Amino acid sequence: SEEDDVDASIDGIKKIVGRSFTEGETFEFKVTASAQGLNGQQIDTVPMPSNAQDGSYTLTIDDSAAADQATLDFGSMVFTQAGIYTYTITEVQGSASAMTYSKASYTVTMTVTDNGDGTLEVTRTIVQTADDAGGQDNVVQSPESAVFTNTYGLNPAQFELQGTKNMEGRNFQDGDSFTFHVSADDGSPLPSKVDGSGNVTIRPTEDTSA
Numbered sequence: 001s002e003e004d005d006v007d008a009s010i011d012g013i014k015k016i017v018g019r020s021f022t023e024g025e026t027f028e029f030k031v032t033a034s035a036q037g038l039n040g041q042q043i044d045t046v047p048m049p050s051n052a053q054d055g056s057y058t059l060t061i062d063d064s065a066a067a068d069q070a071t072l073d074f075g076s077m078v079f080t081q082a083g084i085y086t087y088t089i090t091e092v093q094g095s096a097s098a099m100t101y102s103k104a105s106y107t108v109t110m111t112v113t114d115n116g117d118g119t120l121e122v123t124r125t126i127v128q129t130a131d132d133a134g135g136q137d138n139v140v141q142s143p144e145s146a147v148f149t150n151t152y153g154l155n156p157a158q159f160e161l162q163g164t165k166n167m168e169g170r171n172f173q174d175g176d177s178f179t180f181h182v183s184a185d186d187g188s189p190l191p192s193k194v195d196g197s198g199n200v201t202i203r204p205t206e207d208t209s210a
Contacts, residue, residue, distance in 0.1 A: 012072035018152030050075030102148035103134030
């Protein structure tokens with residue numbers, strides 16, 4: 001009966017590292033569900049979160065979101081019978097440039113019990129089964145919420161700085177060395193052979209590369 005029903009919701013946190021969210025960008029999540037009675041019997045009809053009725057939930061970033069964190073609202077479910085309802089949540093791997101998407105996985109268990117007085121009661125537990133890299137190294141024990149963190153990072157570009165040293169009047173001889181000073185604007189990387197003082201020394205008869 002309707003008075004026996006009880007509802008509960010699933011939420012979470014979406015984070016990004018390396019840049020801020022862009023208004024209007026989206027992140028998609030997959031929700032799968034299963035259930036069984038408290039005595040192990042099969043429950044065929046499993047209520048899905050209201051915002052993920054087809055097993056898919058899309059977060060759209062709006063102007064109210066913080067720069068690097070947004071709330072995931074999968075919605076609520078209405079339970080009409082006692083049982084153990086299990087929901088697995090993962091993020092769908094997107095295609096945004098330079099974005100590493102979270103491979104974290106969470107299992108949310110709703111245990112619904114009959115109080116014996118015409119009411120149902122629900123208890124929620126969350127277990128992280130995979131971290132953002134898809135492994136176990138950084139799994140959070142007893143997390144308070146399902147947190148999915150994406151990382152934005154451009155692949156480094158490499159450039160080789162080269163030059164030519166000429167000698168007029170004689171050939172290079174053993175023991176010849178020439179030191180050059182290399183400077184760079186603040187924050188700009190220096191070539192790997194430049195020392196801590198900004199100098200690079202070449203010895204033409206030993207190594208002609210700078």
